[in-house]
Amino acid sequence: MLVNASEMLKKAVAGHYAVGQFNINNLEWTKSVLLTAEEMKAPVILGVSEGAGKYMTGFTTVAAMVAAMDKALGITVPVALHLDHGTYEGAKACVAAGFTSIMFDGSHYPIDENVAKTTELAALAHEHGMSIEAEVGSIGGEEDGVVGMGEVADADECKRIADLGIDFLAAGIGNIHGVYPDNWKGLDFEALARIKDKIGDMPLVLHGGTGIPAEMIQTAISLGVAKINVNTECQLSFAAATRAYVEAGKDKEGKGFDPRKLLAPGAKAIQDTVREKIELFGSAGKA
Numbered sequence: 664m665l666v667n668a669s670e671m672l673k674k675a676v677a678g679h680y681a682v683g684q685f686n687i688n689n690l691e692w693t694k695s696v697l698l699t700a701e702e703m704k705a706p707v708i709l710g711v712s713e714g715a716g717k718y719m720t721g722f723t724t725v726a727a728m729v730a731a732m733d734k735a736l737g738i739t740v741p742v743a744l745h746l747d748h749g750t751y752e753g754a755k756a757c758v759a760a761g762f763t764s765i766m767f768d769g770s771h772y773p774i775d776e777n778v779a780k781t782t783e784l785a786a787l788a789h790e791h792g793m794s795i796e797a798e799v800g801s802i803g804g805e806e807d808g809v810v811g812m813g814e815v816a817d818a819d820e821c822k823r824i825a826d827l828g829i830d831f832l833a834a835g836i837g838n839i840h841g842v843y844p845d846n847w848k849g850l851d852f853e854a855l856a857r858i859k860d861k862i863g864d865m866p867l868v869l870h871g872g873t874g875i876p877a878e879m880i881q882t883a884i885s886l887g888v889a890k891i892n893v894n895t896e897c898q899l900s901f902a903a904a905t906r907a908y909v910e911a912g913k914d915k916e917g918k919g920f921d922p923r924k925l926l927a928p929g930a931k932a933i934q935d936t937v938r939e940k941i942e943l944f945g946s947a948g949k950a
């Protein structure tokens with residue numbers, strides 16, 4: 664059931680759990696996430712970066728595929744189709760394409776410009792019944808060409824952006840896209856507590872969900888994080904399972920080269936990762 668992400672995240676804040684956003688790249692990814700969310704009776708968010716949108720031949724194709732698959736699989740859990748780290752232009756394109764939610768990542772603009780663009784896009788999203796996420800501070804590392812310096816968000820700036828009519832807020836608190844380096848200092852919970860204190864019950868978003876230790880996830884949820892984004896971890900699982908299949912020579916046995924067989928272990932590995940994250944985030948059975 665395609666919906667915006669507003670209600671599911673309000674419920675998550677009230678229920679002290681987080682909804683997983685899993686980024687999708689193709690049909691196998693989408694199907695794996697949808698089937699696992701349904702199996703777990705968990706609300707879920709499908710994240711689409713601008714790069715992944717281009718790869719899937721545009722946001723209109725993605726929206727059509729997701730809507731058709733949601734219906735054909737008989738998905739009953741709430742599913743939001745969300746633009747991840749959107750530009751101003753990308754956000755407008757996703758409104759037109761039929762997404763149910765957008766993220767406008769204006770964190771690299773000076774605060775006044777971030778405010779102006781976020782205000783305009785929040786009004787546009789709400790006119791179309793969509794939810795909108797904004798970002799303050801920046802997520803370290805790189806994801807699909809989006810590079811961040813890992814700057815910790817200022818609580819007053821968070822409050823200023825939160826008051827623009829957005830539905831949920833991503834705040835940089837030392838989180839990084841991709842695999843965390845060995846010398847990572849961990850999440851800055853003091854900053855998170857200051858932000859939570861200023862913005863009250865607005866759901867907070869934790870990007871860079873790959874590989875964050877379970878205790879840090881629990882603490883983040885207790886401080887108002889209600890949406891956790893995971894991308895790299897599914898890619899790593901998919902790659903490892905596919906490599907194991909090929910290295911075992913299974914693509915050379917029978918019709919093992921058939922893409923429906925070749926991609927099956929990777930798709931199963933994505934399901935296993937998504938299942939594990941849904942359990943960890945506490946959203947199982949919350950649909």
Ligand code: G3H
Pocket residue numbers: 686710747748806839840841842869870871872873892893894895896
């Ligand atoms: O926006 C998506 C993410 O923040 C995912 O981060 O690739 O480190 O899991 P990740």
Ligand code: ZN
Pocket residue numbers: 748802806840870871892
């Ligand atoms: Zn992110």
